[in-house]
Amino acid sequence: MVPRPTLRHRMNQAVDRWLFRLGAPETEPIVLRQRRIYVLPTRAGYGFALALLVMLIASLNYNLSLGYALTFLLGGMAIASIIHAFRNLLGISLRAGRGEPAFAGENAIFHLRVDNPRHRRRPALRLSTRDGATLFDLAADESSEVSLTLPTHQRGVLPLGRTRIETTWPLGLIRAWSVFIPAIETIVYPAPEPTPPPLPARPAGNSSTGMRSTGGGDDDFTGLRSHQQSDSPRHLAWKAYARGGPLMTKQFAAVEGGEVELDWQATPDHLDDEARLSRLSAWLLAAEQSGARYALRLPMQNIPAAHGTTHLHRCLRALALFASPAEGARHAP
């Protein structure tokens, strides 16, 4: 499931360990002290340096005393801007917040708290990961929540990983940055199968209302709500959509006291593990939506029937972590 690390990736890791002293994710608040802030010119900074060189040569050639003065003043301001960029990061403290779970293929959102202990505004900060960036300012004495989004590709645990905070303030000539790995991760649920078969029939005798075998209470249409990505396409209100309306999902009343058992073993044998997980994921959503109580049976784990968002997330989490080495450690029953 994990791709083999490429040479480049491993080299980057070595650089991170050796130069930036990055190792395991940090759980304590990360305070940016001088030892972890780095400064280098930006592209514009190199351009500026070249321009100063040209100006210096011109001053020399034409014996322009004020030309020297202007060149040196600009150079001095650029040097001072190094200190300003450095100071803009110095003392910032970052704490890992929570990660919002997502279905594979969606964007996962991570929250970090960024504290500004100084009684002065810190402008033009940029927090970035390998796949995305967020621009923000910190007001004086402000503690602010900053969100980062990461695209997800496969189910499982997704750590935020190597994160960078940087600024090119004040002049855009110098970039000060720091890298860190916050202890923040989220769960990526298996992507729900787009067109799953109907929920499996309830075992006989389990239900007091008897033989209503088509799951999800398809018959008891109660209304429409706006469509969400995880909704089954079978419940799309196609007619309403065809009339030019927005994409809506049909909602159905649960059969009072209904209970569904979603069993790994009940999925067809020709499906591979991931496809089975996808189907179970779609079924979980459908079952939660129908209002029925549902139980989840996996080869190594059983989750007794219940209903509600917490239960849904518990079940989806079990699917996300299915057969991963961390399963036992991460998921206490």
Add this chain to the structure above:
Amino acid sequence: MHPDTATDSLRRDQGSWLLGAAALTLAPHVDTLPTWVAVLAFGLLGWRASLLWRGRMATSKWLVLMLALAAGIAVRFEFGHFFGKDPGVALLAILLGLKLLETRTMRDIHAAVLLCFFLQLAVFLENQSPLFALLALGACLLSIGSLLALTDPHASQRERLRTSALLLVQGLPFMLTLFVLFPRVQGPLWGLPADAHRAVTGLSDSMSPGSIAELSQSSEIAFRAAFEEAPPPPHLRYWRGPVLTHFDGSTWRASRHERAEHPYYTPAGPQLRYQLTLEAHNQHWLLAMDFAGGPVDGIRFGSDYQALSVQPVRTRSRFELNAYPETPVGVDESSRVLDSARRLPADGNPRSRQLVAELSADTPTPAILLERVIDYLRQSELRYTLRPPLMREDSVDTFLFVAQRGFCEHFSSAFVFLMRAAGVPARVVTGYQGGEINPVDGSLVVRQSDAHAWAEVWLDGRGWVRVDPTALAAPQRIESGLSAALPAGEALPLLMRPEMAWLRTLRHQWDAASNHWNQWVLGYNQARQLELLSELGLDTPHWQVLIGGMMLAVLVVMAALLAWAMHYRNPADALDKAWAAFSRKLAHVGLERHPAEGPLDYGARLARARPLDASALQEITSRYAALRYRPPAPVHEVLELKRRIRKLNLR
């Protein structure tokens, strides 16, 4: 077009900074740019401003490219070439306008700001006066402000101004260090384009009637002299320029002369030491006071007693000189020189020749003849004027017998003609005479209006003797300068008019200030640098030492700045401050903390005293206790405590 990603569209406030910077950068160039270039550059800025105000995008790339091509061709036609400072500045000005029109990305904007910096430097090619330096500094600050506006779009204008000013203040120590210590090399590094040096007013190596009178209209400074002791009296202030020997009947020209490292005379008599600061005149001659002592580095001495610079004086330059006014010169002058100093055109000016024949009828000695000629000139009541009538043919005759009015070139020319006609060697010397003592700093300021022409006669046993025929008609010219010598009603340069005394005082002060500026800022060159360093105890330091010292100084400034940056309250201090603020707040209601009271006891006491606020007060005291006795205090919790204390509202 989210403001955070405002790289492809310029926000209005960012654009205003940028356009302001460009306009102030271009303003000092308006005077020197060809009119159409100035109009075009400002027109482009106006166009960009109107786009900005209507919230429109930048102009099409093709249009800008076409405009650039057209402007390039027009500049080529205007100047006839591309290489040189004038077409260069014109192209930069147009490019700046065009670049602003097509600002799409951050890179375009950075390029425009760099163009602004180049143009601010180019201002100094034309003018390095304090006023223009201020203009360029203002433009530079606006450019820095536009960079700030780009990187921090959410800042208030006040904050941007504050940051710019802070950067300026922090940049200044670096500037001063580098300005003083950066090893100065006497440029140019390579051949400068032909237009590098502006044409300047000043003496030339020929003299025809009217040429010096024309110069007298200019009040530009020619040079300054700062004497170590009291300046010499006016009648000694003869500053020697080109010596003119050849006469073709209307124009006097310099003859060839030899040069050597030592003067062609032995200095004698009292010595006057002074520092000469010469304005650029693109010539070799130094206009030293008669007669310069030597040898001096970089100076050659001509056989006609001029002091000459090895290189033409292209920039304002300083020379440490000596003068020996009483030195006898040319006692054993070569016969070749004396022969050429007797030569006259074969014909012309018959009445003058007739006059000389009468004066020397009894073949007197040259000394006696000299006295007779001087007497004649004194008695014939010639008038000194800046506006003599035109004298084309037989100019000496016309001056002496018809017009009887003239300027110093007529007097000296007529005198030398008379002497030569009698066979006595004589020649015209041009230069400056007099000058004005600036009461503010005591230096002697010599202007173009002090340009003068006098004469030298060679007498056996005495050598070359200075005779100033102008003094015969207008002795005030020598003692008090041009304005005193001229009859009332003649057009004088404005500042030389007697009723403008208050203006002259002002000018004296301005002159003294700009002299300091010239000496220490503009004239800070290799020599000045070495002089300053030797005053600091560093005698002729190697350039490596200079570079090392410069690096060290920069590092020291850098360390000071770093210390400033690192100086911030650590959370523990902030905690103490917050706690003190809390106690102060409660002191208003008579519940100040006792010095020995612990936070929890204090909290309990407060809760008893103010039951209505009890929960808020105890929350604060217990939070403080937790932070105080369980270090390290997390930043956010200290912030939270501060926030609670600030929000605490005691009823």
